[in-house]
Amino acid sequence: MLEKKNVESDIIVSVQNLKMYFPITSGIIFQRHVGDIKAVDGVSFDIQRGETLGLVGESGCGKSTTGRAILQLYRPTDGTVNFEGSELTDLKGGELRKMRRHIQMIFQDPYASLNPRMTVGSIVGEPLEVHRLASGKARKERVRELLDIVGLNPYFINRYPHEFSGGQRQRIGIARALAVEPAFIVCDEPISALDVSIQAQVINLLEELQERMGLTYLFIAHDLAVVRHISDRIAVMYLGKLVELTGRAELYAQPMHPYTQALLSAVPLPDPLAEMEREKKRVILQGDVPSPSNPPQGCNFCTRCPSLERAKQEKGIDCHTVEPEFREVESGHWVACHLY
Amino acid sequence: MAPLLDVNNLTTHFYTQDGVVKAVNGISYSVDEGETVGIVGESGSGKSVGVMSLVRLIPTPPGKIVDGQVMFNGQDLLTLSKNEIRAIRGNKVAMIFQDPMTSLNPVLTIGRQISEAVELHLGMDKKQARNRTIELLELVGIPSAADRIDNYPHQFSGGMRQRVMIAMGLSCNPQLLIADEPTTALDVTIQAQIVDLVKRLREEIGMAIIWITHDLGLVAGLAQKMIVMYGGNIVEQAPVVDLYKNPRHPYTLGLLASLPRLDEDRPKKLLSIEGLPPDLVNYPQGCPFYARCNYRIDKCADTPPQLKEVGVKHKVACHVDVQTAKWTTEHPYEEFNLM
Numbered sequence A: 001m002l003e004k005k006n007v008e009s010d011i012i013v014s015v016q017n018l019k020m021y022f023p024i025t026s027g028i029i030f031q032r033h034v035g036d037i038k039a040v041d042g043v044s045f046d047i048q049r050g051e052t053l054g055l056v057g058e059s060g061c062g063k064s065t066t067g068r069a070i071l072q073l074y075r076p077t078d079g080t081v082n083f084e085g086s087e088l089t090d091l092k093g094g095e096l097r098k099m100r101r102h103i104q105m106i107f108q109d110p111y112a113s114l115n116p117r118m119t120v121g122s123i124v125g126e127p128l129e130v131h132r133l134a135s136g137k138a139r140k141e142r143v144r145e146l147l148d149i150v151g152l153n154p155y156f157i158n159r160y161p162h163e164f165s166g167g168q169r170q171r172i173g174i175a176r177a178l179a180v181e182p183a184f185i186v187c188d189e190p191i192s193a194l195d196v197s198i199q200a201q202v203i204n205l206l207e208e209l210q211e212r213m214g215l216t217y218l219f220i221a222h223d224l225a226v227v228r229h230i231s232d233r234i235a236v237m238y239l240g241k242l243v244e245l246t247g248r249a250e251l252y253a254q255p256m257h258p259y260t261q262a263l264l265s266a267v268p269l270p271d272p273l274a275e276m277e278r279e280k281k282r283v284i285l286q287g288d289v290p291s292p293s294n295p296p297q298g299c300n301f302c303t304r305c306p307s308l309e310r311a312k313q314e315k316g317i318d319c320h321t322v323e324p325e326f327r328e329v330e331s332g333h334w335v336a337c338h339l340y
Numbered sequence B: 001m002a003p004l005l006d007v008n009n010l011t012t013h014f015y016t017q018d019g020v021v022k023a024v025n026g027i028s029y030s031v032d033e034g035e036t037v038g039i040v041g042e043s044g045s046g047k048s049v050g051v052m053s054l055v056r057l058i059p060t061p062p063g064k065i066v067d068g069q070v071m072f073n074g075q076d077l078l079t080l081s082k083n084e085i086r087a088i089r090g091n092k093v094a095m096i097f098q099d100p101m102t103s104l105n106p107v108l109t110i111g112r113q114i115s116e117a118v119e120l121h122l123g124m125d126k127k128q129a130r131n132r133t134i135e136l137l138e139l140v141g142i143p144s145a146a147d148r149i150d151n152y153p154h155q156f157s158g159g160m161r162q163r164v165m166i167a168m169g170l171s172c173n174p175q176l177l178i179a180d181e182p183t184t185a186l187d188v189t190i191q192a193q194i195v196d197l198v199k200r201l202r203e204e205i206g207m208a209i210i211w212i213t214h215d216l217g218l219v220a221g222l223a224q225k226m227i228v229m230y231g232g233n234i235v236e237q238a239p240v241v242d243l244y245k246n247p248r249h250p251y252t253l254g255l256l257a258s259l260p261r262l263d264e265d266r267p268k269k270l271l272s273i274e275g276l277p278p279d280l281v282n283y284p285q286g287c288p289f290y291a292r293c294n295y296r297i298d299k300c301a302d303t304p305p306q307l308k309e310v311g312v313k314h315k316v317a318c319h320v321d322v323q324t325a326k327w328t329t330e331h332p333y334e335e336f337n338l339m
Helices: A002-006 A063-068 A094-100 A120-130 A136-147 A154-158 A166-178 A196-213 A225-228 A248-253 A260-264 A272-281 A308-315 B047-054 B080-088 B110-121 B126-139 B158-170 B189-207 B216-220 B240-245 B250-258 B331-334
Strands: A011-026 A034-049 A050-056 A078-085 A101-104 A184-188 A217-219 A235-237 A241-246 A327-330 A333-335 B007-017 B020-033 B035-040 B064-071 B093-096 B176-180 B206-213 B225-230 B233-239 B307-310 B314-316
Touching: A002 A120, A002 A327, A002 B189, A011 A063, A034 A063, A034 A078, A034 A217, A034 A241, A034 B233, A050 A063, A050 A333, A063 A101, A063 A184, A063 A217, A063 B189, A094 B047, A101 A166, A120 A136, A120 A166, A136 A154, A136 A166, A166 A196, A166 B240, A196 B250, A225 B158, A235 A260, A241 A248, A241 A260, A241 B007, A260 B189, B020 B047, B020 B064, B020 B225, B020 B233, B035 B047, B047 B206, B093 B158, B093 B189, B110 B126, B110 B158, B126 B158, B126 B307, B158 B189, B206 B216, B225 B240, B225 B250, B233 B240, B233 B250, B250 B331
Parallel strands: A050 A217, A050 A235, A101 A184, A184 A217, B035 B206, B035 B225, B093 B176, B176 B206
Antiparallel strands: A011 A034, A011 A078, A235 A241, A241 A333, A327 A333, B007 B020, B007 B064, B225 B233, B233 B314, B307 B314
């Protein structure tokens, strides 16, 4: 795992200062623009070829929006997304469609992301048609091959999505993404809708495929244990901003940001004895995530942060007014907090 | 001392157009006073239907409690009249559900919904009920409860709504709280808040809890006794430490092995349980886990195993002793040629 990172250091996707605001309008005929929901508010990171970057955070923190804005499924408000040297935010129409051959997405909900009126064959075969990669007999052959790759019986080609279970549907979604032989795949919570015993099957499949085809993943999830398992590096997001980004071992051994620390300590372990120990040290955050339409002044975590006093005493900084910079405090360990 | 709740051979089926769905197939367990029991299982394992049957909240038809006995405080809940069971629901037995968004009435204020139960079961007048409601909201940690009591559900966040549901559940000092995946729809940091709250309240009020979940991690620090369900049956039942340290059913073993863990590195390839849960309409003749089991032997195909004692309060339904047995097959599901 770690070797892979060291050997290859070429960057496949580079995101700089990505912002995605959704306008809030008021009025019936004249839609006045009265504010913005700052779903993603200035996010920067690089993804290296062949690695899996995990993106974690709670619901509403903007992690899915980040994934979609990278793929240009939403046109970002500001910022750049560079994929293998070409600037995606500048591409339009046909050029963008051509580029999508190389970047694909696997969606969260295997029930909503497959057209119920199309057969498995036409769902998986459609990208081949759109990108004119194969037609007729060759296409059918390729679809069978793809189904086989994701562990489905090629004999299912003429069935409809409702005939499959959640885990099998997710495999169909993966086959569709693989059809165009992409280099980079955004996996948007691909296992959250699945049962525990099925989740492991899909995680194993994704890892096998990565090894076999040299894929790069942006793996979006809220389950920290799963992200630890699958990722090489992990980025933690809170209220539209990255708060911490580092290698997976470092993140779990030495979380720096108070939010990361609280998040890790909130995850229960399947081990009653260890839980008794952790119980005593558990950090329980008070309150809820603030609204992204009206984020707090200063550090966006200041409304729930247990370390405000410490920052004031040690650094003399008032977190309610000064926004921390997202910077590299140790080699490869980025954090946005005044404490470091 | 007799247990608070004693469930015997509870069986619930649904009569649908496609056939009889055998959702719960003869489960037996007991809950002592003040005890917390965790029930884990995947979707379709019968864990929710099992507890909904306890208080007869199964839509009939199509559902029907076919067999069984549910003794609560010496009364069989399954033989009570409609009015008698209604006096127990929400009173001595309280429930909180998975989705706090849909289990609250959007057109009534929070205060109205909580005080309804208090007025009905405890016979308080409007003013007493209102004061009691404010007390309850403070108990579950809602800030400025006296003002928030007149708010509507949409003015609360998900975590806050679940607190309201808990306040409602606790309004009549229940002896038993049934929590059906109460934190599944919530974020981890909010989940930690709710679990912490329930633990505190358990100590203050001394109620027994049945906590249903699919998350093996969540109940590890909460329950004293664990029940694992699969295909409408209890496959394993044990004190909490025993279940995690010394699982005796191949399904429990598989579940624990397939979880990525926060505190340790798992081998790159997770052990996964192949295949799918059983079809509850064409229910398998033998062991429900047969098709996915790495340890299966010939006997498992036609003889369903019974729950039997294997240790102190540790029961398991399996023909094989997983502690000594070896895998008999590497890819059980492939033989069925269904993948």
